[in-house]
Amino acid sequence: MIIQISWKNVWRNKARSLVIMSAITIGLFGGIFSYAVMLGGTMQRLDSAIKNETANLQLHNPAYLLEDDIKNSIENPQEYIQFIEQLPEVQGISDRLKSTAMISTAYGSSGVILNGVYPEKEIKTTRLFESITDGEYLLENDQIPIVIGDKLAKKLNADVGDKLILSAPSIDGEVAYGAYILKGIYDTQNDMFDGMQAFIKKGDLAELVGIEENTTSEIAISLFDTELSDEFTAKLSDKFLSKIENKSIVIRTWKEIDPLIGMMVDNMSYFGWLFVVIILIALIFGIINTMLMVVLERVREIGMLMAIGMNKIRVFAMIMWETVFLSITGGIIGMLFSLGFITYFKTYGMDFSMIAEGMNSLGFSSVIYPEAPLSFYFEVSIMIVITAILASIYPALKALKLHPAEAVRE
Amino acid sequence: MSIIKIENLHKTYNETQVPVHAVRGIDLEFQEGEFTAIVGPSGCGKTTFLNMVGGLDKPSEGTVIIEGKDIALLSSRQLIDYRLQNIGFVFQSYNLIPVLTAGENIAFIMELQGKSKKERTERVKDLLEQVGIGEKIDVRPGQLSGGQQQRVAVARALASKPRFILADEPTANLDSKATEELLDMMAEMNRKYNITFVFSTHDQRVINRAERLITLTDGQVTEDISIDR
Structure with missing residues (x-):
């Protein structure tokens, strides 16, 4: 029943709850959608680079990388081509x-x-x-x-x-x-x-x-599968080990050919998390403020519950559940909004033609198709629960400090 | 049989520059099934006394012995559990949980005690019938009159099957009719279940119904009389 009370308590002051839920909704939507746009743009850039520019991997004479002269060609290229073209991954x-x-x-x-x-x-x-x-x-x-x-x-x-x-x-x-x-x-x-x-x-x-x-x-x-780039490179490296050791050939994946894209792809999830974590940290203060108001408003009620025999763990749990419900409700709405917008724009694209010149000069398409993996939503959900639990600690401790004899007479 | 024994009870508040002696050396015993009113002017120490008897406040000196057990020796957790299992509280402002229905308010304390859902459901129904508002089981406190809310509060206090009930000015917010009805109902519970009731009040209508009248003046018992009704 504590969970039931906590859920019902969320709706006692609808206006206040809706305000903080809206803040969580908008904050999360902003974080998730920004991440999806960044990820979508980066993956498009990666896709474009692999499709149009680098392919998955390249072989060069190591000397060519130091001086891109026509003389620094690959010695006996047919040896490599004949072996590689019959591999099933190619x-x-x-x-x-x-x-x-x-x-x-x-x-x-x-x-x-x-x-x-x-x-x-x-x-x-x-x-x-x-x-x-x-x-x-x-x-x-x-x-x-x-x-x-x-x-x-x-x-x-x-x-x-x-x-x-x-x-x-x-x-x-x-x-x-x-x-x-x-x-x-x-x-x-x-x-x-x-x-x-x-x-x-x-x-x-x-x-x-x-x-x-x-x-x-x-x-x-x-x-056929970009994910196999590293594995396939290792396979070729094993095959042509002696050629690599005597510096006849160098095999590089798209990440090594275009390290900027490699870095962006590798670090995109960190950027996404950075966005979301900063937003959640900002929200935590709003949630604490709301829950402190809740505790201060219900001093008499909490005092009564303590007086009749509700122990401290249950009082703490009641405040914590209310905070979790408040946060999760806003979070779920925020994620649903994000999912809806991302799904829509993943199909129809986001047109940044107003800044197309700038985006094209950086190698990005002016139409971005945002994307976010489902695992990201799951991880964000866990983060919201953690945020809510953290946010509930201070107000719950305030509640536990109440003296029931005084609180019931407030 | 003595259910509560109070010996040399003192309570001094030192929060101000001049210490306030709210209770000064009270010695009392309450017998099982007593219907007692503690009376006296505002500030005489009635509420402080009840809080100490109910384990909500610690005495500065003296002991509260309930069924042979000194409650000062209980840990904080034991004291909470002791209150849950043995004491029913009725407050001046009803103090019901506004988001729960009348039935849920009563069931809640039984859930804290770990009672089964079946037992809770049956007892809630029974108690609300006994306090005369059986039809209000699914109504929230905000939709009940003051008298009805206080009846729910009494039913809640009874729900845990306590050894005694402490009621702090239970009629202060009620009109005459509601007060009479509430007192009739509590008197019936007292007779029916032999539960000890201890009221703090300065309501003459409660005083008129009490079987024992203890008068406090400046934190001391100045009169303790039994009335045969």
């Missing part, structure tokens, strides 16, 4: 030739990283072709095609069908020139990527810089 493998270059139109010029790829292999490995907003992606049979990002296209004032001039250092130290037809323009909503990366066929790049077509700067591998 969705796609793309051997790329990469070079820095200058790209020009009559309007302007810009430095780019040229990616020489086999279109069919690249399509299996990355999803950049899905981000084409104008024209088409590379095809094997196309003549001297090039695909560039939207940001770069604007800078060069280039449209699909235009001729672009590339100048890149050739293998013999000269500057080689070539003309390419703009086949497609992509928009990954990552300005840094869209402004820097250009894609041509591997054979075209090899011809431009005067190198054999099987020369490979980078082997990108995409897996």
Whole structure:
């Protein structure tokens, strides 16, 4: 019956209870929803990075990481490609030739990283072709095609069908020139990527810089399951241990390739918790204040209960349960609101186009799909109960200090 | 048979610069089944005396012996349990739990005693019938008159099957009719169950019904008379 009394006591002063419940509801909604937006944005960024940029892991000649020169290619790349492409975890493998270059139109010029790829292999490995907003992606049979990002296209004032001039250092130290037809323009909503990366066929790049077509700067591998990245890297490391030890090859996961995203993904839950904990700490004072008022209002009643034989544990429990009910009710409403809003925006997206430029410049999409794992809601529920118990201690101790003989005459 | 024995009871409050001697050397005995009123002007020590007898307050000096047990020797926890099992309290302001119905208010004390739900349900019904408001079992205190609330309070005090009931000015907030009805009801309970009732009051209507009248003046017993009614 103590639990029943506590629940009914919550509703004795409806206005006051609703005020503190609203504070808890809004506070939690703010915390959970902010976390969901941050997590959604980060996971989209991760997804975009893996899909469009890094794939799940990459192989390089270690020297290439120190100096991204075309000469620092992977020795005997077919040895790796043939082994890796038959593994069941692998969705796609793309051997790329990469070079820095200058790209020009009559309007302007810009430095780019040229990616020489086999279109069919690249399509299996990355999803950049899905981000084409104008024209088409590379095809094997196309003549001297090039695909560039939207940001770069604007800078060069280039449209699909235009001729672009590339100048890149050739293998013999000269500057080689070539003309390419703009086949497609992509928009990954990552300005840094869209402004820097250009894609041509591997054979075209090899011809431009005067190198054999099987020369490979980078082997990108995409897996069916991103979660397996570390495990798969370990598997490859075991297989190619001697190559790694003699510094012929280095295998890196997307986390090592793009450590900023790795750090964000790893620490996102801490940021979420930081938000929620700060909010709960702020709420704890409001809850304590409310419960102190409750105790002060019910001095006579608490005194009577102590007089007739209610022991201290039960008095404490009564105050604690009331605090828990007050907090949990607000918390549940807050979580339901969060769940509803997150579910809605996860489907339809949150449009931040007003600040799209800023978000794109950081590599984030301007449409965010918030998400929060169910385990987060469960953990937040536990935190609310802990908060309520902590908040109940001081008011309950105040109640226990009452002297029944004096309290009943208040 | 003596149920309560009070020896040389003193209570001094030292919170102020000048100590207040609320009770000064009371020696009394209460027999089982007595219907006693403690009377006296305001500030004479009636409530302080009742609080010490009920174990709500500790004497500065002297002993309260209930059924041969000195309650000063009980630990805080034992004292709470002792009150729960042996003493019924009726307060001037009823002090019911407003969020519970009349029936739940009565059942609550039995739940604290660990009584089964079946026993609680039966006794609540029975007690409310006995105090004459059986139909109010599901009504909350706020919807009851003062007299009805005090009847619930008496039923609650009886629910734990106490050895005695201490009632501090139980009629102070009641009109004449409600007072008479309440006193009739308490007198009947006293006769029926042989429960000892000790009232503090300065209500003449209570005084007129008491079988023993103890007068306190300045914390001392100045008169102790038995009245054959």
